[in-house]
Amino acid sequence: MTAISATNAGQGSPDTRPRDVSAANAALSIAGVSHAYGARRALIDVSFAVAPASFTALLGLNGAGKTTLFALITRLFGIQAGHIGIFGNDVGRAPGEALRLLGVVFQSRTLDLDLSVTQNLLYHAALHGIARREARLRSDDVLTRIGLADRAGSKVRDLSGGQMRRLEIARALLHRPRLLLLDEATVGLDVKARADILHHVRQLVSEQGIGVLWATHLFDEIAPGDDLVVLHQGRVLGYGPAQNIIAEAGARDINSAFMRLTGAAVEPGGPVP
Ligand code: ATP
Numbered sequence: 001m002t003a004i005s006a007t008n009a010g011q012g013s014p015d016t017r018p019r020d021v022s023a024a025n026a027a028l029s030i031a032g033v034s035h036a037y038g039a040r041r042a043l044i045d046v047s048f049a050v051a052p053a054s055f056t057a058l059l060g061l062n063g064a065g066k067t068t069l070f071a072l073i074t075r076l077f078g079i080q081a082g083h084i085g086i087f088g089n090d091v092g093r094a095p096g097e098a099l100r101l102l103g104v105v106f107q108s109r110t111l112d113l114d115l116s117v118t119q120n121l122l123y124h125a126a127l128h129g130i131a132r133r134e135a136r137l138r139s140d141d142v143l144t145r146i147g148l149a150d151r152a153g154s155k156v157r158d159l160s161g162g163q164m165r166r167l168e169i170a171r172a173l174l175h176r177p178r179l180l181l182l183d184e185a186t187v188g189l190d191v192k193a194r195a196d197i198l199h200h201v202r203q204l205v206s207e208q209g210i211g212v213l214w215a216t217h218l219f220d221e222i223a224p225g226d227d228l229v230v231l232h233q234g235r236v237l238g239y240g241p242a243q244n245i246i247a248e249a250g251a252r253d254i255n256s257a258f259m260r261l262t263g264a265a266v267e268p269g270g271p272v273p
Helices: 066-073 095-100 117-127 132-145 161-173 191-208 242-248 254-262
Strands: 028-037 040-050 055-059 081-086 102-105 179-183 211-216 227-232 235-241
Touching (some): 028 066, 040 066, 040 211, 040 227, 040 235, 055 191, 066 179, 066 211, 081 095, 102 161, 117 132, 132 161, 161 179, 161 191, 227 254
Parallel strands (some): 055 227
């Protein structure tokens, strides 16, 4: 059984403690994953794990490789090197069971604006083969969980950007996944909508026991107790609890820790790509 340890992190990782997340019991395990688009290397020997019922932030600038990693986890691309497991199911060898346990919110929006909130959910449930009656029950349940129950009958076109994002999260929960991936879920939203979404996603972790991988380039979305993966130009430069990464970099906060690890210029709120 492979244990994903911080020593697997890319060159220059300041975190050398072994972590107690084996590939078999991790919600998500990424082990030695590399990916290239022709000659361009997008991911280089990336390893980390997301524990069940935990929130892991994947922090990186535009072009760090976050979306490529999501495409590999969701099997949009074939795995060129390394292994990806979801609750011990190898994504390459047992994709059916692995993907059944996975919910995804992609960077770009994919809602039907002319359908109602519930209609969007029922349509998606049908694609998953969920019977109509059960789909209605689940729709009501996920809308309540994400704080959208009062908008069930609204046309999606009439929702705010933040509400649309929450609907996408609700939709990703319909088939009851145990691992949720979110790729820059708060992009383009105002401060309040961002905070609302983060609050709801953190609640899914603490109350529903869902493991979350949260890709972002915004420092203020990361809490000191979160697990953090710093991805830069395709390599993992830091991996571990955020507060440890800050301490080990000799920094006072995430902003300066990120700058020390990557050498990137940083502005308040987020790195400059
Ligand atoms: P962003 O938030 O801007 O999408 P990211 O961290 O998700 O950034 P990726 O989109 O995974 O990063 O990109 C990683 C690297 O791979 C970049 O150098 C990018 O230019 C390159 N890349 C991504 N997709 C392709 C593709 N289809 N063909 C060639 N190169 C690509």
